[in-house]
Amino acid sequence: MAFLVSIAQAVLTGHNITAVLIAVVAFLTSITLFSWFKTTVRRGRGNLPPGPPGWPVLGNLPSLAQNAHLQLTAWRGTYGDVFSVKMGLQDAVVVSGKDAIREALVRKAEHFSSRPDLFLLRRNQQHNGLVMSPYGDQWKVLRRFSMSTLRSFGMGTGTMEEKIDMECRHFCTELETMSGQPFDLMHLLHNAVSNIMCSMALGKRFEYGDPMFLRLMEISERGVELFLTAHVFNIYPVLRFFPIVGRQYQEWMDLSEESLKYFMDFIAQHEQSDGQEKARDVIEAFRAKLEEDPGSLPSHSLPHLLGDLFVAGMETTANTLRWGLLYLVTHPDVQTKVQAELDEVVGRDRPPAVSDKPNLPYTEATIMEMQRIRTVVPLSVPHCTTSDTALLGYDIPAGTDVLINLWSLHMDPGSWDNPDKFDPSRFLDGNGQLQTNDSFMPFSTGRRVCLGEQLAKMELFLFLTNMLQQFTFTLPEGARPNFDGVLGVTLRPHPYELLAVKRG
Ligand code: HEM
Numbered sequence: 001m002a003f004l005v006s007i008a009q010a011v012l013t014g015h016n017i018t019a020v021l022i023a024v025v026a027f028l029t030s031i032t033l034f035s036w037f038k039t040t041v042r043r044g045r046g047n048l049p050p051g052p053p054g055w056p057v058l059g060n061l062p063s064l065a066q067n068a069h070l071q072l073t074a075w076r077g078t079y080g081d082v083f084s085v086k087m088g089l090q091d092a093v094v095v096s097g098k099d100a101i102r103e104a105l106v107r108k109a110e111h112f113s114s115r116p117d118l119f120l121l122r123r124n125q126q127h128n129g130l131v132m133s134p135y136g137d138q139w140k141v142l143r144r145f146s147m148s149t150l151r152s153f154g155m156g157t158g159t160m161e162e163k164i165d166m167e168c169r170h171f172c173t174e175l176e177t178m179s180g181q182p183f184d185l186m187h188l189l190h191n192a193v194s195n196i197m198c199s200m201a202l203g204k205r206f207e208y209g210d211p212m213f214l215r216l217m218e219i220s221e222r223g224v225e226l227f228l229t230a231h232v233f234n235i236y237p238v239l240r241f242f243p244i245v246g247r248q249y250q251e252w253m254d255l256s257e258e259s260l261k262y263f264m265d266f267i268a269q270h271e272q273s274d275g276q277e278k279a280r281d282v283i284e285a286f287r288a289k290l291e292e293d294p295g296s297l298p299s300h301s302l303p304h305l306l307g308d309l310f311v312a313g314m315e316t317t318a319n320t321l322r323w324g325l326l327y328l329v330t331h332p333d334v335q336t337k338v339q340a341e342l343d344e345v346v347g348r349d350r351p352p353a354v355s356d357k358p359n360l361p362y363t364e365a366t367i368m369e370m371q372r373i374r375t376v377v378p379l380s381v382p383h384c385t386t387s388d389t390a391l392l393g394y395d396i397p398a399g400t401d402v403l404i405n406l407w408s409l410h411m412d413p414g415s416w417d418n419p420d421k422f423d424p425s426r427f428l429d430g431n432g433q434l435q436t437n438d439s440f441m442p443f444s445t446g447r448r449v450c451l452g453e454q455l456a457k458m459e460l461f462l463f464l465t466n467m468l469q470q471f472t473f474t475l476p477e478g479a480r481p482n483f484d485g486v487l488g489v490t491l492r493p494h495p496y497e498l499l500a501v502k503r504g
Pocket residue numbers: 130131132143197308309312313314316317320376377380381382404442443444445447448449450451452453455456
């Protein structure tokens with residue numbers, strides 16, 4: 001600790017360069033020794049999964065700095081379905097393949113369902129929410145409350161369908177104003193999709209272009225983008241005192257503070273319920289539950305829970321639709337087939353409804369293929385073990401970070417023919433009926449499985465079918481689509497423009 005303080009002091013007070021260098025070298029040496037000691041002691045304790053060799057201090061971080069999902073998938077080829085990587089000084093275990101993933105998240109759920117105790121989360125109290133809450137009583141009550149509240153608002157049923165339908169109508173009206181000119185629909189789509197969650201969580205939707213809402217989206221997008229870079233501060237918290245790199249730490253902290261403040265303001269401004277029997281949004285439901293039984297929920301969690309629902313619901317669904325449109329404009333034959341099916345089953349005189357789903361197998365297969373070919377949460381949300389455990393014959397100590405490689409699952413040539421090809425028909429049987437594949441898990445599985453799966457499926461279906469019923473999408477002339485994506489917590493497409501042409 002003294003080393004850290006002396007480095008920080010030397011840097012902060014502008015001491016001479018020799019003093020800084022000596023402090024840095026001493027610091028790195030001590031960390032290397034500590035890392036070696038820790039690894040040796042750990043390895044001595046049992047049979048950890050094998051993994052790629054790494055650098056002293058940095059471990060495998062340099063190889064994972066970009067496109068970590070691709071590198072981890074490549075390593076699976078060498079080290080198998082369960083292997084270790086070194087994230088700086090910390091071991092993480094990577095789990096790939098349907099059997100190993102189910103073994104960990106379903107059969108050994110009691111051991112694999114926590115979240116890492118990350119420095120940044122402790123700093124901004126994000127573990128007080130739901131998504132990053134450790135596996136325990138707080139997570140259980142928040143998850144149970146959120147599930148039952150969203151269900152009572154009609155998640156997966158007709159009431160919710162009406163809300164999504166209304167938003168789709170606003171969205172398509174807005175699309176019409178862009179008709180015929182190239183535009184990037186990212187913000188519009190993010191705005192529309194998160195309005196669904198806002199109406200459930202905050203009891204209001206925002207007009208497209210509302211400045212406060214745009215800022216909230218900007219914060220959440222930047223936060224997701226920064227997540228991986230900011231992870232370096234979880235590994236080496238001392239770096240926050242360094243010039244230049246320290247700025248990113250500050251940006252992360254400022255963003256989380258600003259977004260928390262927005263949600264606290266929403267709560268403060270939210271009117272008290274006017275005595276109606278049924279809560280109309282998450283804020284009302286939370287207050288009602290606390291009034292009924294003050295100890296039943298952690299009261300300080302509400303702003304964090306709202307933030308979690310907002311980010312988890314927006315980034316994933318909107319980016320799935322953006323990936324989907326990118327594949328449809330580059331595979332016009334698929335787009336035409338979906339439109340033909342919609343014309344035949346729904347026609348043009350009424351909006352598509354969830355009850356049409358069973359009669360739209362090709363459309364459903366297209367949505368599943370969109371989710372497979374670009375897994376929007378490629379490494380899931382990080383898990384962590386709660387006790388010493390074992391997986392496929394390897395020992396995994398308590399407190400080990402666990403990465404679930406959903407990308408490799410969806411790109412596994414053992415489970416999918418020609419996995420790089422965009423081909424919805426892989427989800428259809430010989431009679432053109434929908435068939436699934438047990439390697440398809442875009443929402444993960446087990447106790448931490450996506451809480452919004454039903455809502456997300458409804459949103460994907462209604463947004464996509466409404467768009468394709470009314471518009472044909474194409475790429476502007478000369479556009480060169482990029483399918484690589486930008487990895488944060490989610491994998492989102494690079495910005496791109498398209499044309500929406502109203503169907504005749
Ligand atoms: C296409 C859309 C979506 C995808 C692909 C997706 C995917 C995922 C994945 C992979 C996880 C991590 C599961 C794990 O830790 O193993 C997750 C967690 C979560 N998702 Fe989603 N999600 C989507 C939409 C939504 C929506 C609309 C909501 C809004 C309610 C939501 C709320 C959550 C929450 C709260 C968690 C954390 C659950 C927990 O830790 O217990 N997601 N999601």
